Amino acid sequence: MATRQAQAVIGAGYGDEGKGLLTDRLACGTADAVVVRSNGGAQAGHTVATPDGRRHVFHHFGSGALAGAPTHLSAFFVAHPMFFQGERQALKALGAELAVSADPRAIVTTPFDMMINQALELSRGTGRHGSCGLGFGEAIERCLRPDHAIRTGDLSKPHLAGCLWCIWTDWVPQRLRGLGLDRLPDDIMRHVDIETVIGRFLRDCEAYLDHVTLRPDSRLGETGQVIFEGAQGLLLDQDYGAFPHVTRSNTGLRNMVSIAREAGIDSIDAHYVTRCYVTRHGAGPLAHEAAGLAGIDMVDPTNAPNAWQGTLRLAPLDLAVLRSAIAHDLQAAASSAVAVAPDLSVTCLDQASCGFALLDGGGPTSVDPQDAGRRIAGGANLPLFGESWGAGRTHFRPVGELARAG
Known part of the structure; x- marks a missing residue:
């Protein structure tokens, strides 16, 4: 029997890392992709901006819909019928793929x-x-x-x-x-x-x-390329984040591996995603929090201040925290029969200028944005998958393109 392989997009921070951008990029490059929501629910907000000017913040649909990929809501997804129809109408107006299936076990x-x-x-x-x-x-x-x-x-x-x-x-x-x-x-x-x-x-x-x-997760083995789309980030995982300021789900590989086993998927290419700095929307601890970051000109139209979560908060990226979170997530999946090949993507590099700071469990180190992707991936002990230098799929540069540009 042929080996079945899936892709996965996992936020390595507190959410808002660029998961929508990367999911859209992966779906755009695959003719028969299906995006599987592996945790969370309508409270997620993943932004996709297309080259032709369409923009949508995804809540109940997978972030590959504007690239033509159908959505599957797994048994670990929490459905919200009150909000589904409004988002469907908005996506219909944008010409998105509207096909959705759901595991009957989804809450x-x-x-x-x-x-x-x-x-x-x-x-x-x-x-x-x-x-x-x-x-x-x-x-x-x-x-x-x-x-x-x-x-x-x-x-x-x-x-x-x-x-x-x-x-x-x-x-x-x-x-x-x-x-x-x-x-x-x-x-x-x-x-x-x-x-x-x-x-x-x-x-x-x-x-x-x-x-x-209605379609059980086990039948995902009958589809084409599966792209797991995680919600929130590893630092909000219910078993890893700082309780009680966490989400009530597993935000990384745990759910994805469980679904893969049911569907007969043998391996997952796990693409962890981080900004070149850290954001947090809502209450809870944020180490090294600052009102502003030297060398970072943050642009984020999605996360506007609101009554429930306040204003988006900022901190420099600490590679020690990033490394620990990813290592913990990989360890949680190590005992499964599903092989995992991890890498890292770094986003929002267009918002950084020379001399912006990274941490690694100690004082700040000034970094050139052109070298930051490799520095951050190396600090996380992962190969670099790609870098994002803008809001859309055309701004994402896979490693092969970076090598040619260099």
């Missing part, structure tokens, strides 16, 4: 998960955890209870409305008590009629099923 977010999530985050005041308020973690928590779990395969079942009412009358008050909250705040409830909320959500679920084909 589904309800409006009640969002309500609880937002109530809890608001109650924390200045001690917020950095949530987007979209109910991602709360959906996972609820689905630990089989009597309140809703998964993609349940959306066509006749008892769905009854399950939603049960979640409202039983799960919501129980969960609020467990969180030390008396009730949902007036700011949320004054605009809510539960019967209307449930009715609208049922219509969202019907529309979702109209456009999503």
Whole structure:
């Protein structure tokens, strides 16, 4: 039997590393690619800008859609029917590939998960955890209870409305008590009629099923080139990041390897991605944080300041932190039967000028952007896969092109 190989795009920081850009670049170069969302949900925001001027921030679709690649939502993805249709319409207007399949085991977010999530985050005041308020973690928590779990395969079942009412009358008050909250705040409830909320959500679920084909992860072995697209980054991994300021998922190879085993995929080329500096959106520790970075002119129209996550935060890239995070992720996949070949891509080099700083567990070292990709990859003990010198796929230079340019 022939060996089956997949590609993977993994953020090596706190998210916002350029995963959308690289996924789009890989999908553009492969005629039969399918992009597999291997963790996260609609709270992810992966930006793609095409050479012809189209731009989209991907939430529920894979970032290869503008390059013509269909999307598969794995068993580890958390679906959000309330937001799916709006994004689908936006992508349709852009001429993107709209085909989506989903594993029936994928968890589904309800409006009640969002309500609880937002109530809890608001109650924390200045001690917020950095949530987007979209109910991602709360959906996972609820689905630990089989009597309140809703998964993609349940959306066509006749008892769905009854399950939603049960979640409202039983799960919501129980969960609020467990969180030390008396009730949902007036700011949320004054605009809510539960019967209307449930009715609208049922219509969202019907529309979702109209456009999503149920397909188990195991059947990915029947497709062409699989491109795993991770969400968030290794420093937000639920088993590695600084708790409680983490996402409730595994952001690296762990899920990808599990899906690969089911699908009969033998090996994964794992493309870790980092900016040449570090960003963090939301609360939580950020070593060496600075109001601005010498030699870095950050341009980021996607991560605008917002009420839930504040302003994008900055720090110089510490190669010791990068090296440790990637080594931990590779170790987590070492015992699997899936072979992993890792490398590193460095993005946002167009935003750096001579003399910008890198760290390696100590003081800063000034670096020339033209040499930074190789320096950063070497510091991470990985081969360099490519560099990005702009926002789109045409600005990404694979190692072969860099060698010719040199």
